[in-house]
Amino acid sequence: MPQPSPPLSPNTTDYVDHILSQWRAARPDLPIAPMAIFSRLFRLQAVASRDIDRSLRPLGVNPGEFDVIATLTRHGPPHALSPQQLAESMLLSSGAMTNRLDRLEQAGLVARQPNPDDRRGVIVTLTPLGRQTADAVLRTYLDILDRMLAPLAPDRRDLLASLLRDLLLAHDRHAPGGIRP
Numbered sequence: 001m002p003q004p005s006p007p008l009s010p011n012t013t014d015y016v017d018h019i020l021s022q023w024r025a026a027r028p029d030l031p032i033a034p035m036a037i038f039s040r041l042f043r044l045q046a047v048a049s050r051d052i053d054r055s056l057r058p059l060g061v062n063p064g065e066f067d068v069i070a071t072l073t074r075h076g077p078p079h080a081l082s083p084q085q086l087a088e089s090m091l092l093s094s095g096a097m098t099n100r101l102d103r104l105e106q107a108g109l110v111a112r113q114p115n116p117d118d119r120r121g122v123i124v125t126l127t128p129l130g131r132q133t134a135d136a137v138l139r140t141y142l143d144i145l146d147r148m149l150a151p152l153a154p155d156r157r158d159l160l161a162s163l164l165r166d167l168l169l170a171h172d173r174h175a176p177g178g179i180r181p
Contacts, residue, residue, distance in 0.1 A: 016040050048148060055140045059133065060107060066141065068100050069109060069134040072126045079126040082115060086124060109133055 016039045023032045049063070056066055071089050072079045081089070087097040101124060104110040109130035115121035126134060149157055 051144050059137050066137050073134045080123045
């Protein structure tokens with residue numbers, strides 16, 4: 001069983017600590033404590049986005065295209081959804097979805113087929129190459145995320161996930177229209 005991560009030394013600082021100390025000096029009247037969390041979340045997002053983009057490029061997809069093939073994959077066989085279902089699932093406009101689908105179709109990763117339930121509609125399906133690419137890209141993506149979390153023992157990862165879930169649940173309930181899965 002893995003050992004829990006040791007607590008960080010109080011003398012350990014990061015770039016955000018540097019920024020916070022500047023804010024404390026410049027504006028001691030401001031309650032900057034929330035910056036300690038969100039600045040780190042924003043920096044982690046930037047690092048993750050950079051690393052994911054660099055790793056996906058050689059596989060022939062960008063992060064937005066990965067999102068489409070991942071969405072089709074996680075819906076399970078037959079890995080098929082309408083463009084509208086994809087757009088709603090990914091919180092995208094129909095125009096943005098069309099652009100992504102056009103690129104993925106040109107690359108041979110998805111195919112548009114007539115919707116048997118709606119003569120005017122289409123169904124987007126992963127091609128065999130799309131399923132292979134989705135698998136390779138997903139493994140790369142998960143490896144990147146796992147490497148980013150490597151400094152945390154599993155119990156601390158679980159705690160972080162739980163705390164972030166609590167925050168998101170509270171905000172999703174109060175968001176106008178709510179954010180639905």
